[in-house]
Amino acid sequence: MFSMTGFGKGEYKADGIEISVEVKTVNNRYLDVAIKSPKIFNAYEEIIRSAVRERITRGHLDVFVNYIDKRERPKSLYVDAGAASGYCAAAKKLKDLFPGLADDFTLTALMRSPDVVRQEETQGADEALLNALQAALCKALDNLNAMRKKEGEKLSDDMLSRMDAVEKLVDEISARAPLVAAQYKSKLEERMKEILNGAAYDEARLLTEVAVFTDKANIDEELTRLRSHIAQFRNICREERVGRKLDFLVQEFNRECNTVCSKSNDLKVTDCGLALKNEIEKIREQVQNVE
Structure with missing residues (x-):
């Protein structure tokens, strides 16, 4: 996993040529490259962009190029x-x-x-100057990716620890969900006895009402999908360029969590659902930093 923020510098010094390339990156939905270089390299910006595209897929990059040519040239x-x-x-x-x-x-x-x-x-950059530029640029990008990977590992550890918290909350909801129907049946019985003042009531009608409630409040499918998303999230975190996948998966987490909260007719389930949404939001914020 790579973070979208980082900095890298590369230098080339040989045969009278000195080139320094600095690259810094910040978050961006797509790949956006801005190049600031001496006029002599204006015609070769596509070489720089091509090298960047080979190593980076998302983020805004600023590339700064400086050079000194001490060779004897016309x-x-x-x-x-x-x-x-x-x-x-x-x-x-x-x-x-x-x-x-x-x-x-x-x-x-x-x-x-x-x-x-x-x-x-009298002429633009020659082959030696272009080779020196490419060498310095590759070093800068390699150093940048080393920093981004190190930061990405920290992001991965943080998100996986939060995913453990998400799993724990899903387990709590799963344990609580089967009790909701039983509690509803008990409350409904008490209410009917109170209203009828001890008179007999239709047991079949009561069971029908409980069955309708249970069907409406059933969140088994949502819990199954949440567990599937948790497993997918952990597998994706082992990959490198995962930002877009995690973006989509976090949206699916939110969708299932919203459904759980909307179906809930129990205070504890609602509290767990809100805590779940809070953890998912924290994960979403971290995902915005991932390439």
Whole structure:
């Protein structure tokens, strides 16, 4: 089992290339990947997304890429004519406003102005740089999954302990359920005797009323399904990517629990049903953190 939250970092340093990749994840219903990387890697974002999809199925991921390339590679200078024109116009306006000041605005000064001249590589990322990116990314994802798995084990232990509490409550309801009809029959007899003031009453009619009540209050099917869900839950927790399965199963738990509470005509069964709903809600909250 994997948690949907975690952090992983991977680095590559060799042959003048230094790349650092950081990945952090938070809960999300589907897989959503956001990439922040230098411009040189813009054309290769699908490589990053593909590597993520191989290891992760759900969650929002932020991928941060930083690099330093110390290799000797051909470079070119880009001149931003618009920025240069803006600086020249500003210099002329200042000269008109302050004619008494000496004018030392030269071509060299213009070249040193921000964004006028930028150094750019003549080509995009080469094979060595892409291999380094993939190596750093794989390390980051491996470290991320190691953290997510460790956290997932804790989530699994917590949910399984709560499932033990759920099973105990189901056992209590199962033990109590057969007594409900008998208590109803006893109360109904007392009520009829009180109303009839000791006169004889129709025993067959009484048994019919008890039978109708027993049928309406019968929760055997719901208890059987709850026990089946408990077994399924424990089996699913042994798997890895289980978030969607557990989402569905918790909904089924809630459905059966609601039916038990609606059929209940007994205070103890109702109390156990409400406690059961409380445990299921706590499990549901934890399931939201599972991939």
